[in-house]
Amino acid sequence: MAGSTGSKAASGRDKIKSYNKYGYLFLIPFAVVFVIFQLIPLVQTIYYSFFENYRSGLKMIGPNFIGLENYKTLFQSGDFLIYFKNTMIMWVLGFVPQILVSLLLAAWFTDVSLRLKGQRFFKTVIYLPNLIMASAFSMLFFTLFGDIGPINSILVSLGLISGPYKFMSHVWSVRGLVALMNFLMWFGNTTILLMAGMMGIDKSLFEAAEVDGATSGQIFRKVTLPLLKPIFIYVLITSLIGGLQMFDVPQILTNGSGDPNRTSMTLVMYLNKHLFSKNYGMAGALSVILLIITGILSLIVFRATMKDED
Amino acid sequence: MKKRTVKIVSLLAAGAMAASLTACGGGSSSSSAASETGAAESAAESVSTADEGKVLNIEVWNNEFPNRLAAHYPGFEPADKDDATKGGTINGVKVNFILTDNKDNGYQTKLDEDLAKQADAAADDKVDMFLIEADYALKYVDAEADVAEPLKDLGITADDLSKQYKYTQDVVTDANGDIRASSWQACSAGLIYNREIAKKVLGSDDPETVQKAVADWDTFTKTAEEMKKAGYNMTATVNDTYRVYSNNVAGPWVQNGKVVVDDNIKKWVDDSKTMVDAGETTTNDLWSKEWSAGFKAPGDVFCYFGPAWLINFSMGNAPDGEDDGSIAHAGGWGLTNGPQGYYWGGSWICAAQGTDNPALVKDIILKLTTDNDVMKEIAVDDSDCVNNKEVLAELAGDDSFGNAILGGQNPYKMLADGAEKVDMSNISAYDQGCNEEFQKAMKNYFDGNASYDDALAQFNKAIVEKYPDLKAE
Numbered sequence: 213m214a215g216s217t218g219s220k221a222a223s224g225r226d227k228i229k230s231y232n233k234y235g236y237l238f239l240i241p242f243a244v245v246f247v248i249f250q251l252i253p254l255v256q257t258i259y260y261s262f263f264e265n266y267r268s269g270l271k272m273i274g275p276n277f278i279g280l281e282n283y284k285t286l287f288q289s290g291d292f293l294i295y296f297k298n299t300m301i302m303w304v305l306g307f308v309p310q311i312l313v314s315l316l317l318a319a320w321f322t323d324v325s326l327r328l329k330g331q332r333f334f335k336t337v338i339y340l341p342n343l344i345m346a347s348a349f350s351m352l353f354f355t356l357f358g359d360i361g362p363i364n365s366i367l368v369s370l371g372l373i374s375g376p377y378k379f380m381s382h383v384w385s386v387r388g389l390v391a392l393m394n395f396l397m398w399f400g401n402t403t404i405l406l407m408a409g410m411m412g413i414d415k416s417l418f419e420a421a422e423v424d425g426a427t428s429g430q431i432f433r434k435v436t437l438p439l440l441k442p443i444f445i446y447v448l449i450t451s452l453i454g455g456l457q458m459f460d461v462p463q464i465l466t467n468g469s470g471d472p473n474r475t476s477m478t479l480v481m482y483l484n485k486h487l488f489s490k491n492y493g494m495a496g497a498l499s500v501i502l503l504i505i506t507g508i509l510s511l512i513v514f515r516a517t518m519k520d521e522d
Numbered sequence: 523m524k525k526r527t528v529k530i531v532s533l534l535a536a537g538a539m540a541a542s543l544t545a546c547g548g549g550s551s552s553s554s555a556a557s558e559t560g561a562a563e564s565a566a567e568s569v570s571t572a573d574e575g576k577v578l579n580i581e582v583w584n585n586e587f588p589n590r591l592a593a594h595y596p597g598f599e600p601a602d603k604d605d606a607t608k609g610g611t612i613n614g615v616k617v618n619f620i621l622t623d624n625k626d627n628g629y630q631t632k633l634d635e636d637l638a639k640q641a642d643a644a645a646d647d648k649v650d651m652f653l654i655e656a657d658y659a660l661k662y663v664d665a666e667a668d669v670a671e672p673l674k675d676l677g678i679t680a681d682d683l684s685k686q687y688k689y690t691q692d693v694v695t696d697a698n699g700d701i702r703a704s705s706w707q708a709c710s711a712g713l714i715y716n717r718e719i720a721k722k723v724l725g726s727d728d729p730e731t732v733q734k735a736v737a738d739w740d741t742f743t744k745t746a747e748e749m750k751k752a753g754y755n756m757t758a759t760v761n762d763t764y765r766v767y768s769n770n771v772a773g774p775w776v777q778n779g780k781v782v783v784d785d786n787i788k789k790w791v792d793d794s795k796t797m798v799d800a801g802e803t804t805t806n807d808l809w810s811k812e813w814s815a816g817f818k819a820p821g822d823v824f825c826y827f828g829p830a831w832l833i834n835f836s837m838g839n840a841p842d843g844e845d846d847g848s849i850a851h852a853g854g855w856g857l858t859n860g861p862q863g864y865y866w867g868g869s870w871i872c873a874a875q876g877t878d879n880p881a882l883v884k885d886i887i888l889k890l891t892t893d894n895d896v897m898k899e900i901a902v903d904d905s906d907c908v909n910n911k912e913v914l915a916e917l918a919g920d921d922s923f924g925n926a927i928l929g930g931q932n933p934y935k936m937l938a939d940g941a942e943k944v945d946m947s948n949i950s951a952y953d954q955g956c957n958e959e960f961q962k963a964m965k966n967y968f969d970g971n972a973s974y975d976d977a978l979a980q981f982n983k984a985i986v987e988k989y990p991d992l993k994a995e
Contacts, residue, residue: 266990266991267634268989268990268991269661269664269667269951270634270637270638270661270662270664270667270669271667273990273991289983291983358810358811358812359804359806359812360811360812360815378969381805381965381969381971382971383971467807468626469962471962471965471966471971472965472966472969472971472972473966473971473972473976473977473980474980474983475971485984485987485988486987488626488627488631488987488988489987489988489989489990490631491987491990494990
């Protein structure tokens with residue numbers, strides 16, 4: 213009796229083991245893709261960042277090992293700090309309205325007592341800008357806000373301004389446009405993420421708060437927001453990483469120049485400039501720094517927002 | 523049952539992964555495949571291509587050369603009558619155009635990559651010909667790089683090239699004195715003015731009267747003030763005059779590995795800043811919509827600067843074409859010398875080292891760049907200023923060859939005289955990058971977003987990024 217149960221248990225464990233085998237099998241495609249397209253390039257990038265390796269005319273210079281020379285050049289010029297600042301400014305400009313609008317929309321969409329009509333339609337519509345290619349979106353804005361573009365024509369004909377306003381020649385109009393585009397493209401996505409978070413909160417908590425006489429504002433601040441924190445952190449970190457890699461929108465809008473006077477040049481646009489001249493060493497060094505910054509910032513955000521729970 | 527579904531789903535997921543993997547690998551094909559046509563054998567064929575490759579790959583940055591080849595090379599059968607860049611066939615050889623946009627050194631980058639692969643490429647994938655511009659010609663005709671075959675190796679003699687203007691050969695001559703490319707264009711340029719505005723403001727649209735008003739930069743800026751008073755812009759953008767100044771420099775952009783800003787280029791900055799501040803011109807980019815707005819009738823821009831190809835290639839349809847509302851269609855432009863002589867652009871044909879179609883390439887170069895009949899046809903049909911002294915002399919002496927876009931004015935005498943004077947001794951291999959980045963950087967100064975020194979610092983940064991082997995001043 214006892215013996216038979218023992219063998220049963222053993223055969224059960226065998227079964228689990230044999231299923232584990234399939235688990236590993238199914239992991240292989242991901243592992244292969246990851247190693248080939250992510251891990252190897254990553255290691256290579258770090259490796260090449262220690263070399264002088266670029267093209268001059270039709271000749272390839274290097275690769276010659278030069279140690280930390282590329283990093284030294286980057287830090288000495290100090291340019292990359294300026295581009296980092298530009299990137300963060302444009303990200304914050306876009307992210308603040310993005311998170312506020314998304315929170316508001318998510319709260320409305322999840323609030324059953326409002327009985328909003330056509331929810332599905334609006335959820336689709338706010339997500340649509342994200343489906344447009346960033347470069348196409350950017351090109352559209354470039355045309356809209358050109359010196360003889362429709363926006364200027366409208367403003368002039370309404371008598372709001374006397375002559376066309378040169379959107380592309382002013383620091384804050386360019387940064388503002390980049391932020392606006394990022395906001396338009398991503399607030400739908402954020403709304404849906406936050407909605408998922410809000411719908412995951414136990415309904416009974418809201419009911420209990422209501423019974424206790426809390427106003428809807430109080431419920432939002434005291435119940436929804438604290439419970440939304442994990443999703444919030446996720447949104448913040450992914451947006452931060454995406455923001456650091458901001459490239460296509462400002463690149464197309466400013467024709468790759470980051471004008472006026474490189475005030476809208478982002479880190480990845482700077483990286484692209486090095487890649488354009490096939491300067492693999494310098495581009496590698498910049499990528500490694502970008503990786504480190506991303507890591508540090510993510511860690512700070514994660515620590516700061518998780519602290520209360522300890 | 524449930525487990526089986528899980529298995530199937532996992533398998534599907536794995537399959538999707540694998541599919542995306544292969545999709546990544548297969549997405550890099552770049553050569554533009556021309557559609558096959560059952561082109562009939564042409565009768566007017568003189569060159570034997572029987573023992574040569576069956577595909578002729580030509581790298582270009584716009585449709586200019588494809589159009590010339592399609593229209594003027596005997597025996598070219600286009601794959602698509604309306605779009606020469608789709609390629610075609612010559613005597614059974616398939617012609618492929620590999621088109622890459624020129625902006626931001628894009629064409630050079632693509633060409634560099636393809637030429638680097640030249641030795642290992644299959645015969646039909648080899649680049650057979652490529653086109654170059656003066657701005658980066660030195661890079662490709664370099665004897666050490668040896669990517670363009672010397673014309674004498676193809677069997678083209680100095681005698682064949684004797685009717686060409688000297689400057690067109692100087693540009694593409696390597697350190698050993700070998701000519702490695704040939705052009706059908708002589709791109710001496712002038713000032714192209716709006717006749718209506720000239721009549722209103724200067725009292726006459728006669729080229730000599732207008733020339734007096736733009737004889738040098740001081741009178742040019744004075745005329746700009748008059749234009750402003752009359753409500754017109756002198757030029758569409760500051761970049762219009764850039765080439766005029768930059769062609770009249772005392773030394774090349776790069777000297778001993780260092781970037782040097784010439785005095786005449788500094789003068790462009792100063793003159794342009796004055797004009798922008800006075801509202802006599804703008805800081806828009808060349809080729810932008812705002813720039814070409816002045817091509818449309820009635821137009822509020824007094825003048826553009828350019829060679830023959832700008833007139834016929836960019837400004838609009840000639841009067842015999844469809845009415846596109848351009849000043850060109852009304853024949854409303856005039857041409858005069860302007861403040862300083864200069865050239866702009868021009869395309870040179872190179873035979874790629876390692877081509878498997880040497881006889882065909884040789885014949886194309888000879889026909890398009892040395893043959894009197896073909897070149898006269900190009901000049902008459904396309905209003906190109908051809909690189910052939912005999913043909914230009916003939917056209918200049920014949921009043922029936924007036925240019926319709928220029929209101930019947932015959933530009934050839936002026937252009938031919940200009941072509942004799944062009945001096946290309948101050949070009950460097952880095953010119954495209956330097957010219958583009960300098961104009962980009964100075965836009966900030968003109969717009970008032972930076973001081974001259976800041977703008978110059980930005981230029982220096984951009985140059986070192988683009989050409990890591992250079993040092994800024």
